[in-house]
Amino acid sequence: MSDILVQIIFGWPAIILSLAVSVAGVLKNWPWMLVLGGILCTPFALYLSGFPAVRFLSLLLPFFQFAAAWAVHVKWKILAGVFLLPLVSVSIILATIVLTQ
Secondary structure, three states: OHHHHHHHHHOHHHHHHHHHHHHHHHHHOOHHHHHHHHHHHHHHHHHHOOOHHHHHHHHHHHHHHHHHHHHHHOOOHHHHHHHHHHHHHHHHHHHHHHHOO
């Protein structure tokens, strides 16, 4: 049971849910959903911080979502989308690495 819980918190379900909640927050103009997405992204970001190549960037991933929440709050949807790009790109890069092994 604990293995499944760890996979849910640190694995793909958390990444996908964080991205989905964040995109929905931008589309619906709900900053609180982006904050929730940042909170959901935090365990994944802390896990990624153990890898030297992405150590600093991974620690900033939740803060990009919090910045996107601020951008949605001040009605700058394009800037909010730009702030979500680091999480999307890290997720795509990680998925590519996993799928090509």
